[in-house]
Amino acid sequence: MSTLLETSAPSAAEELSGRLFLQTLGAVELLNVYFGVELGLYRSLSFDGPATAAVLAERTGQDLRYTQEWLAQQAVAGLLTVGPDAEFRLADGVREALVDEVSSFYVGGMAYIVPAIGRALPALVSAFRTGNGVPYPAYGADAVTAQEALNRPAYETALIEDWLPQIPDIQARLADSTRPARVADLGAGVGWAAIRLAEAFPQVRVDGYDLDEESIARGRRYVADRGVADRVDLAVADITEPLPHDGYDVAFFFECLHDLPHPVAALEAARRAVSPGGSVIVMEERVAETFTAPGDEVERFMAAAGTLWCVPQGRTDASSDVIGPLGIRPAVMRHLAESAGFRTVETLAIDHPFWRFYRLG
Ligand SMILES: C[S@@+](CC[C@H](N)C(=O)[O-])C[C@H]1O[C@@H](n2cnc3c(N)ncnc32)[C@H](O)[C@@H]1O
Known part of the structure; x- marks a missing residue:
């Protein structure tokens, strides 16, 4: 018979303690990655080459003592290597993961999640x-x-x-000059x-619409930098209200419906804003089809973000x-779309580890 004093098997407690230690380690190392991205330290080591602490501090305008401590931490963590000349260089993969913002391996944004949540934590x-x-x-701005x-x-x-090649009729419509x-x-976020x-x-x-003023202000700068300001219009708007314009051939919800x-109301506004024959495409989280606990890493990330x-x-x-x-499962997506007046909900064959794609008609 079990008693209140009975403890878990030591191996389960040991395993959980170990897991939580590793998660704490991950969090504090991730916050050190934040310094490297935010202060341009990885970037300098990538573009200007390997450096001693004194050279990197000079190049990036950082305090020497903090730079020494950060470089040592990064070497211990395996993100930098250090030679006998005391020069630090990026370890393999760091350029793709933390410098090249358009690499498919880029995860520099991950380092901004924890500080952004930290700022909101008392309010949470x-x-x-x-x-x-x-x-x-x-x-705060780190969230954006x-x-x-x-x-x-x-x-x-x-x-x-x-x-888009996997939605050929939409691709053809967009290409029709x-x-x-x-x-x-x-x-749209920053667009x-x-x-x-x-x-x-x-x-x-x-036309890109988002409620967040910081995202739209930043996005307008990117639009101008990329030379498409004559055809991309980013505006602050609440997409759960009727949209400012209609007559769209395609409306996309990129990973925002669940937020x-x-x-x-947002799906209904989109349905009303597309022309007859137009399409609404939704990209949402690829969570399990039914509640699954414990979940895999994707499920756990979505649950924690929720x-x-x-x-x-x-x-x-x-x-x-x-x-x-966590809740935006295919059955829920179907229910939302039908409630908004869509007659068809097709799950597209596009394969992605994080996202599922739907076409509403
Ligand atoms: C997860 S982000 C996705 C942003 C962008 N689509 C992307 O993929 O990077 C969700 C976005 O929805 C926006 N949002 C939330 N509520 C909104 C609303 N009522 N009207 C317009 N945008 C909203 C947020 O400001 C945020 O930029």
């Missing part, structure tokens, strides 16, 4: 008690950096090259998807129906 603790939301701006860096590589390397297509990017669409299809016009307080990021941001009012990243 309070929100757990009150049930109120925590708006995106409460996470995290978000844009996480998804940009896929838009730069896969959206045009891999995903005799009838320039109009595209809406709903919840990397919109920019890539405009670059790849020189006739199309893209919205009123996803059905409590810390997506659900608080979507609880903007007492009537919020925010779904969160």
Whole structure:
């Protein structure tokens, strides 16, 4: 018979302690990666070459003592190597993972997630008690950096090259120069998807809408830098309300539906804003088809992001129906789309470890 004093098997406790130690190690090492990305230290070692602590401090305008400590930490962590000349250089893979922002291996944005959540943490603790939301701006500019860096590589390397060829009629519509297509990017963030669409299809016009002013302000600078300001218009707008324009040939929701307080209203607004024969494409989290616990790493990442990021941001009012990243399963997606008046919901064959793609008609 078990008693209240009975303890778990030592091996289970030992395993959990070890796992949580490794997670703590991951968190503190990730925050050291933040310094390397934010202060341009990896970038300098990549573009200006290997350096001693004194040279790197001089090059990047950092304090020498902190630079020494960071370089030693990075070498211990295996992200840098150090030679007998006391020169530090990037270890294999660091350039792709932490310097080259359009590499498909780039994960520099991951390092911004923890500081952004740290900034919002007091508000999140309070929100757990009150049930109120925590708006995106409460996470600070690092949140926008995290978000844009996480998804940009896929838009730069896969959206045009891999995903659209698997929706050939939409690809053909965008490429049709005799009838320039109009595209809406709903919840556009800083607009990397919109920019890539405009670059790849020189006739199309893209309207990107997002509620976050920092994202739109940043995105407008990127649009100008990439030379597509004549065809990409980014605007602050609430996509759960009727959209400012209609007549779109394609409307995309790139990984934002699960964040919205009123996803059905947003889908309905999109349905009304596309022309007859137009399409609505939704990219959402590739979570398990039914609740699965314990989950795999993707499921665990989505679950953790749900409590810390997506659900608080979507609880903007007492009537919020925010779904969160863990809940946006195919059956839920179908229900949302049907509630918004769509007759068909097709799961597309596009294969991605994090995302599933739907076409609503
Ligand atoms: C997970 S991010 C995705 C951003 C972008 N599509 C990407 O893939 O990088 C979700 C976006 O939805 C935006 N958002 C949240 N609620 C919104 C609303 N009611 N209207 C417009 N945008 C909203 C957020 O500001 C954020 O930029």
